[in-house]
Amino acid sequence: MQLTTEMEPLVRFSGVQKTYDGEHLVVKxxxxxxxxxxxVTLLGPxxxxxxxxxxxxxxxxxxxxxxxxxxxxxxxxxxPHKRNIGMVFQNxxxxxxxxxxxxxxxxxxxxxxxxxIAKEKVDKxxxxxxxxxxxxxxxSQLSGGQQQRVALARALVFEPQLVLMDEPLGAxxxxxxxxxxxxxxxxxQQLGLTVVFVTHDQSxxxxxxxxxxxxxxxxxxxxxxxxxxxxxxxxxxxxxxIGENNTLPGKIQSKEQDTCQxxxxxxxxxxxxxxxxxxxxxxxQLSIRPERVRLNSGHMNLxxxxxATLHEFxxxxxxxxxxxxLAGNDQFYVKVPVNExxxxxxxGDRIQLGWSDQDVRALDYQ
Amino acid sequence: MTSALAMSQPAISEKVPGLKAQxxxxxxxxxxxxxxxxAPLAIFLMIAxxxxxxxxxxxxxxxxEVMQVMPETARLLTEWDGKDLPSEAVFSLFAQxxxxxxxxxxxxxxxxxxxxxxxxxRTLLTQTLRVLPxxxxxxxxxxxxxxxxxxxxxxxxxxxxxxxxxxxxxxxLAALDLKRGSDGNxxxxxxxxxxxxxxxxxxxxxxxxxxxxxxxxxxxxAYLLATLPTSQSxxxxxxxxxxxxxxLLVRTAAWIVLLQSGGLVNTTLxxxxxxESPLQLVxxxxxxxxxxxxxxxxxxILPLYSVMKGISPVxxxxxxxxxxxxxxxxxxxYVPQTLSGVAAGTIxxxxxxxxxxxxxxxxxxxxxxxxxxxxAYYTNTTNNWGMAAALGTFLLIATLLLYLVYHKLVNQKQxxxx
Numbered sequence: 196m197q198l199t200t201e202m203e204p205l206v207r208f209s210g211v212q213k214t215y216d217g218e219h220l221v222v223k224x225x226x227x228x229x230x231x232x233x234x235v236t237l238l239g240p241x242x243x244x245x246x247x248x249x250x251x252x253x254x255x256x257x258x259x260x261x262x263x264x265x266x267x268x269x270x271x272x273x274x275p276h277k278r279n280i281g282m283v284f285q286n287x288x289x290x291x292x293x294x295x296x297x298x299x300x301x302x303x304x305x306x307x308x309x310x311x312i313a314k315e316k317v318d319k320x321x322x323x324x325x326x327x328x329x330x331x332x333x334x335s336q337l338s339g340g341q342q343q344r345v346a347l348a349r350a351l352v353f354e355p356q357l358v359l360m361d362e363p364l365g366a367x368x369x370x371x372x373x374x375x376x377x378x379x380x381x382x383x384q385q386l387g388l389t390v391v392f393v394t395h396d397q398s399x400x401x402x403x404x405x406x407x408x409x410x411x412x413x414x415x416x417x418x419x420x421x422x423x424x425x426x427x428x429x430x431x432x433x434x435x436x437i438g439e440n441n442t443l444p445g446k447i448q449s450k451e452q453d454t455c456q457x458x459x460x461x462x463x464x465x466x467x468x469x470x471x472x473x474x475x476x477x478x479x480q481l482s483i484r485p486e487r488v489r490l491n492s493g494h495m496n497l498x499x500x501x502x503a504t505l506h507e508f509x510x511x512x513x514x515x516x517x518x519x520x521l522a523g524n525d526q527f528y529v530k531v532p533v534n535e536x537x538x539x540x541x542x543g544d545r546i547q548l549g550w551s552d553q554d555v556r557a558l559d560y561q
Numbered sequence: 562m563t564s565a566l567a568m569s570q571p572a573i574s575e576k577v578p579g580l581k582a583q584x585x586x587x588x589x590x591x592x593x594x595x596x597x598x599x600a601p602l603a604i605f606l607m608i609a610x611x612x613x614x615x616x617x618x619x620x621x622x623x624x625x626e627v628m629q630v631m632p633e634t635a636r637l638l639t640e641w642d643g644k645d646l647p648s649e650a651v652f653s654l655f656a657q658x659x660x661x662x663x664x665x666x667x668x669x670x671x672x673x674x675x676x677x678x679x680x681x682x683r684t685l686l687t688q689t690l691r692v693l694p695x696x697x698x699x700x701x702x703x704x705x706x707x708x709x710x711x712x713x714x715x716x717x718x719x720x721x722x723x724x725x726x727x728x729x730x731x732x733x734l735a736a737l738d739l740k741r742g743s744d745g746n747x748x749x750x751x752x753x754x755x756x757x758x759x760x761x762x763x764x765x766x767x768x769x770x771x772x773x774x775x776x777x778x779x780x781x782x783a784y785l786l787a788t789l790p791t792s793q794s795x796x797x798x799x800x801x802x803x804x805x806x807x808x809l810l811v812r813t814a815a816w817i818v819l820l821q822s823g824g825l826v827n828t829t830l831x832x833x834x835x836x837e838s839p840l841q842l843v844x845x846x847x848x849x850x851x852x853x854x855x856x857x858x859x860x861x862i863l864p865l866y867s868v869m870k871g872i873s874p875v876x877x878x879x880x881x882x883x884x885x886x887x888x889x890x891x892x893x894x895y896v897p898q899t900l901s902g903v904a905a906g907t908i909x910x911x912x913x914x915x916x917x918x919x920x921x922x923x924x925x926x927x928x929x930x931x932x933x934x935x936x937a938y939y940t941n942t943t944n945n946w947g948m949a950a951a952l953g954t955f956l957l958i959a960t961l962l963l964y965l966v967y968h969k970l971v972n973q974k975q976x977x978x979x
């Protein structure tokens with residue numbers, strides 16, 4: 196039995212479609228499995244269908260076709276209040292007319308849990324979120340970060356099998372947001388929660404998740420670990436959306452297994468890792484991370500070397516970004532640690548850029 | 562960094578002489594501008610609101626008629642013990658001042674005032690004046706008593722004494738069906754003359770009933786308005802505001818047309834065979850409720866709507882995600898957040914209803930008339946400003962009390978919010 200529960204996904208989307216107007220599909224044929232204890236992030240630009248997926252899981256939207264399972268139970272027609280799923284809302288949705296404690300007691304009251312036990316649970320979770328002395332404050336008397344923690348506690352206090360978070364950190368400032376990202380991640384590890392997290396902030400997704408599903412146009416473009424997503428983007432959308440990325444349009448000259456020869460610009464060629472479904476003669480988009488481009492690469496023995504023009508320095512404290520022109524693209528960025536930069540370099544100089552075969556990918560042409 | 566901080570520290574704590582004066586000078590122009598902007602409204606409120614209301618409050622205790630027309634008599638009468646007939650001096654002064662009162666309309670004023678004490682007093686005064694000798698060389702106590710036997714009754718002089726002080730509580734007491742007995746204690750008036758306690762209770766009952774119906778009908782409608790998509794709620798809003806486009810009088814008259822025994826409602830019901838004979842729907846309490854609810858409903862809906870518009874639907878979602886049935890979520894999470902709107906709408910409708918005059922006067926029966934009807938009656942028909950003002954004063958007190966309650970409620974709401 197133990198074995199099957201570990202094998203079986205906790206949440207299963209199977210062929211789920213959703214349309215609001217009967218003409219356009221907001222979610223197209225979604226298949227997604229989430230294991231128990233996993234932290235999965237749905238990442239995508241606004242209108243990509245990620246929030247709709249979350250709302251279908253929470254029960255506030257119903258799938259037009261397809262099935263959603265939580266454990267063995269088919270969720271499609273189950274009303275939200277019977278799903279036993281905790282949810283953290285974008286603006287917390289703490290009840291303004293109740294104190295922190297009353298807010299936390301609410302889900303226990305609806306479950307008719309005896310007062311003594313409920314009180315005990317609330318005390319315990321207030322200790323976990325370190326807000327014990329704020330129990331009798333109103334939500335409006337708390338700071339944004341404290342409200343966020345209460346919202347989190349309210350979604351956890353009734354020990355749901357699944358916790359959903361809908362851009363919960365969007366309203367916080369940068370420092371607090373980064374702090375809360377770690378705090379949520381630690382809670383996830385500590386309590387063994389299964390979390391589905393929605394965000395449009397890619398760095399948040401990379402920081403927190405076990406797996407990230409990148410949404411665009413109602414379709415999951417790629418679902419993978421943060422590391423794989425960054426290093427091995429499946430298509431140019433993912434490459435563009437996750438992290439910084441330089442793109443160069445080109446054409447595949449020849450292809451051997453997983454590498455290929457690509458021509459781009461005016462007579463440049465490079466070797467690159469070949470994306471799926473590309474064949475010789477196809478148009479392609481080369482994708483290369485700014486930190487993988489090497490400056491003054493003459494002595495580095497790299498396979499691909501090019502001359503470029505340096506246009507601009509952008510100082511960012513720990514590193515510099517150089518805006519260069521390469522093969523007609525004047526938005527080509529190179530990321531250089533400050534101490535590795537030659538002090539004589541100035542805008543307008545001709546420089547040499549290079550990269551390894553393994554760091555550039557030929558992806559689908561957009 | 563630290564040195565810069567150390568440098569700036571004393572500058573902050575050091576008191577700059579004349580800084581306050583500088584600030585005042587700098588702020589003066591701004592203040593003057595602000596005052597100039599609110600001045601028209603302040604003056605308008607003063608003229609149209611504060612002065613009339615103070616005047617009304619004053620009239621409810623004003624008793625200056627006798628004092629003004631017969632100042633000397635009034636002064637002496639207040640010193641009189643009321644046991645035996647007053648002294649010759651009182652008679653003499655009274656006769657003089659009565660003669661003088663013929664000029665300048667004084668006689669009419671005291672006549673009206675003294676009639677409240679005794680309904681035959683004015684006649685007594687005019688009869689006496691008609692035969693009053695022109696001479697001053699006479700014993701006035703005997704002359705007056707010979708003119709009319711009532712001048713030899715202490716009761717007549719007592720009535721005059723009661724009307725003599727500058728202020729009186731008789732109107733305020735009368736507005737509550739009370740009076741001062743001959744011993745000066747407050748007592749209830751005879752049962753068959755009691756009117757106003759019943760009228761006040763009736764006013765509160767009608768206003769309360771109208772408010773309750775408005776709340777029950779307005780709450781769902783306001784909720785619908787606040788939750789519908791904008792395009793649909795805009796159309797609905799026009800229907801809510803439609804009643805404001807026609808005059809109150811026209812709308813009230815329209816209800817009479819609709820509800821009368823040969824009216825649209827009754828004929829329809831009879832044609833459908835639902836009733837045998839016409840229902841009495843107008844010129845009674847039902848008509849009053851129909852018309853008043855119709856007129857006051859928008860005043861309930863609008864404050865409710867404005868509060869509901871500000872409540873995010875996400876709270877109810879949050880509640881259901883926490884396991885509450887949608888009805889429970891509505892009742893436990895949504896409704897408490899609308900309470901400030903409920904309080905505002907309720908108080909607004911109640912205060913407006915409590916002072917309603919035209920509608921009950923037109924569509925109500927004799928037993929549906931509210932306090933305002935009697936205020937109008939006393940001002941327009943009998944010219945008894947004292948009674949009109951006393952009734953108005955109690956209406957004002959009721960309104961102020963309600964406002965205080967509302968203020969408390971709203972303050973509590975704000976405490977919750979902050």
